[in-house]
Amino acid sequence: MKLQYVNKALALAIAGLAIAPVWAQGMDMSGMNMPGMETPAASASTPADHPTSPTKAPPKSGDMGGMNMSGMNMQGMEGTSSHASKSASTLSPKPSTVPHDMKGMDMPGMQMQGMGTATQPTTNGKMQGMQDATLSQPRSADAYSDGYTLTTGPSIPPGVKPPRLADQENFGSVLVDRLERAYTRDGNWTAYDVQAWFGRDFNRLMIKAEGDASQGRLQDARTELLWDHAIAAFWDTQVGVRHDNGSGPDRNWLAFGVQGLAPYWFDVEATGYLGNEGRSALRLATSYDLLITQRVVLQPRIEANLYGKDDPARQIGSGLSDATAALRLRYEFTRQFAPYVGVEWSGKFGRSADFARIAGEKTRQTAVVAGLRFWF
Incomplete structure (x- = not known):
């Protein structure tokens, strides 16, 4: 037992x-x-x-x-x-x-x-407070390039220029937004609105030209030479000079403004001008492309000009001088080439209307237009 x-x-x-x-x-x-x-x-x-x-x-x-x-x-x-x-x-x-x-x-x-179990947290002094340096600071590409840069390296011998990337190249484009013939009961005329630029993505040299001619004579013209600088994804600032010619004496202005794409896809231009003898002006323009189909586009457009003081020699009065509203329907055979037809209403206001009446001109008129829009 x-x-x-x-x-x-x-x-x-x-x-x-x-x-x-x-x-x-x-x-x-x-x-x-x-x-x-x-x-x-x-x-x-x-x-x-x-x-x-x-x-x-x-x-x-x-x-x-x-x-x-x-x-x-x-x-x-x-x-x-x-x-x-x-x-x-x-x-x-x-x-x-x-x-x-x-x-x-x-x-x-x-x-x-001194007994401890594995369920208790293990303390490691080396890991307390340790942070990953790659998470706390952004990674620098230069730190991993072994001293190579965009302009130096074994593939670029001395005296040889480095390759140019796409954003380093200069490009150019010309947009003829309106080249049209306008028809009214009192007469016809030809109008144009052109923009051309040359440069890179952020800095460009831009030329804007707008005017109309009738019976072989230039009635009114505005030409601007601007430096265009991108400040946002859809907005550019513009600084330069403007020259007016046509009927009346020529006028020169300093120009500064913005141009871009506003929310809901409105193309917007806003430019201020300063001239000699205390003259000032403001030009506002906006348009919107309404795609009826992938090729048929309806474009409403509004433009207005305001001046700070009277200029009787050019039949311009202070305040709101003139405004234009138009509706154009174009057919895009390609994005670069599109004929269009439309209607345009224009009028003069305030002192500008008074100067037009004195000269025997109408202050309101409606025109039927037909023209081309193209760019390259």
Whole structure:
């Protein structure tokens, strides 16, 4: 009977030792001090003089709750039993899916001051406060180019110019927005509105020209030479000079303004002018392309001119001098070539209308127009 109890106790001890490596994998026992616990000797000895009391088997594998190990002495435990050898050979450490429940375990002689488990967060002094430099600051391409730049490198021998990229090239374009013939009851005339530019994406030299001619004579013309600079994705600033000629004396102005695409796809031009003798002017123009189909486009357009003071020699009065509203329908054979027809209403106001009446001219008129719009 004593030997049977000893064998049971030995089997339980070996089972505990078998699962101990699995439990120890998640436990840091570097600082563990267990002065009250005696480990088994290297060689087996004779059976103990006093029998050990029978103990109950744990209800679950790895569950050691309620076990009292305060008086356990394993020095005299015999390990030559065939039953113990069989248990030791068959019980190999395997990953356990059952959590090791050790609550209630009574180990009064064991000191576990430095004991830590794997579930506690590991502290690494080298990683505290560490930040990735590539996330805190933008990456510089020059730092990875080995000293190469856009103008230097082994493929560019001395004295050879570097290759030019697309945004370094100069381009040019000409837009003839209106080249038309206008028909009224009182007479006909030819009108033009042209823009041409040469330069790069951000800086260009631009020429604007608008006017009309009748009976072989230039009636009214406005020509501007501007430096165009892009300030946003759809907006340019323009600074330059303007020259007026035609009927009356010529006038010269300093010009400054903006041109671009407003929200909802409105083309907008707003330019202010300063002339000699305290003259000032403001020109506003806007248009909108309404695509009826991919080739048929209806374009409404409004233009107005305002002046700061009277200029009787050119029949110009202060305030709102003249305004034009037009509606043109064009058919685009290609985007670069489109004939059109339309109607245009124009009028003079204020002092400008008074000057026109004195000269025997009409202040309001409606014209039917036909012309071409093209660019290259």
